[in-house]
Amino acid sequence: MNVLSAKRMLLTAVGAVAFAGSAHAIDISGAGATFPYPVYSKWADAYKQQTGVGLNYQSIGSGGGIKQIKAKTVTFGASDMPLEAKDLQQAGLVQFPMIIGGVVPVVNVKGVSGGQMVLDGATVAAIYLGEITKWNDSRIRKANPKLALPATAIAPVYRSDGSGTNFLFSNYLSSAYPKFLSTIGANTSVQWPVGIGAKGNEGVANMTAQTDGAIGYVEYAYAKQNKMAYVDLVNAAGNAVAPNAESFQAAAANADWAHAPGYHLILTNQPGAKSWPITGASFILLYSTPPDPAATATALKFFDWAYKNGGKMAADLDYVPLPDSLIKLVRATWKAEIK
């Protein structure tokens, strides 16, 4: 086999793709997280109508977004899992949060509807570790004295595809239960010791809905739009809170962004009486010394516009816009760090 000519063929193919890409030079190009894709595309539509500049966003996943921006094939990358400050520095990237969302546990237990059950992080972690196996376990009963809980076996359902949702959820369980941190840890995919994996939010939702005794976790918009039996969680302040826009925004507002280098802040278990404990921001990655300054400037204009005008559109899709104090910080970062 002639390896050299195989390589040459590959190069030709790459060249062809690059050429096809240049036809959309006027559009902003980005790639990454799937979670914020609906709101990004809604913003892009409105922005294109106003300015004529379009957005070409490939929702290939956070990992893919990081790879693409590092390979400089896109102007911005998007990730649900923030990069560490030292990684940012090494790659010459600037990172900032764009939109906030939350992850919500949902259950399928006979006689329990949305908002009736309260759990704390340690209990949910114990369920996903296989330590709690029945719904009438004393730990669940203690938190829910008014519910008549059946002796049904618990079927934990998890996201099988690597995702920001997985990251937020496993990060939350790790911070709430030391044993989860030491045996499983937090990542976009983790090795769950029990339960079944379903693909995507829709897979988890469906699996939970059709399995008696199941518990799963989905993005907030998904739980709300499908009217699933969500669970209230006990937050860091010890209060039981319901998942909604206010509790997500409370978590974001109470977070100490000013002292987080590279905005590396995961919004799980944030302080504050009303904070929802599994909240997360979705991030944008840009080069601090961009290879194509004009393209980056165009992208920044779009993000600036979205901060200013995108709040209502985001809320319509059950996302949560950033608090104003945070937007101010991000704008200062742009000025200071992007050339």
Added chain:
Amino acid sequence: MNPVPAIDPAQAAGQRLRERMFRGATFAAALLVLLLLGGVAFSLAVGSWPAFAHFKFAFLTREIWNPVTDEYGALAPIFGTLVTSFLALLLAIPVSLGIAIFLTELAPVWLKRPVGIAIELLAAVPSIIFGIWGLFVLAPILQRHVQPWLIDALGPLPFVGKLFQGPPYGIGILTAGLVLAIMVIPFVSAVMRDVFETVPDVLKESGYGLGATTWEVIWQVVVPYSRTGMIGGIMLGLGRALGETMAVTFVIGNAHRISSSLLAPGTTISASIANEFAEAVGDLYTSSLIALGALLFLITFTVIAAARFMLLRLDRRALSSV
């Protein structure tokens, strides 16, 4: 008698050139296949090298798959791939054989065409449809009606019982095997039917002439005559079952675990790659997923090579027995 007109030398030269160009074009097309195959093998080898260099042989023998600690082993996906494909063939071969025999030997003429077309249409259904159908339609039926019965009736038995224990999730290895069987049946049965149709009528009529029953003609004339083609069809089905991604991902439960129960969730090589590649961050993680791909390539290659070898031996035996 008319004399043959002399060929114009210019025209002959033109014809020769066209011949040569045509030969070159077909040769290039054939070469392209080799180049592509070589390119795939090469990039798989390069991409998977870090994983194999880091984990060595243990990559093949460990069940662990932990992106947090960056430790990977391919045993669970290999196990899942082989078991689901085996189940699929176990279910698909008898059914396909039945379909093919019915269509070629027993079906009334007016039924042959509609059933044949239906099988071909089934083969054209995209795999994602089977996946969604498996998840939304088949899995709930299995969960509520079939699996509880399997667990109660077969679970307590010695040996066999181990295969049918645990909670009825609806999805898992068994469901994946079932969906794969349904996807493979059209391929296997279509090939078998075509092969059975090539059996010369003279042979069958001689059988009947000797007083053989339909059963005897089928098993002693038709099936032995088409053995080679049947194996080819089965291998085609196996190839599809081994590599099927989307439908399996939906219904297998996607757990990197090996369980003795067929009702438990598992994973396959292609399902793991489809699930995790987009979000795989880190060189070792990505490389381990590519290494899984390389293993699948190797398994498929081995299956096809084994099939070729078997066919070769059968051919030779058939020749020597003539």
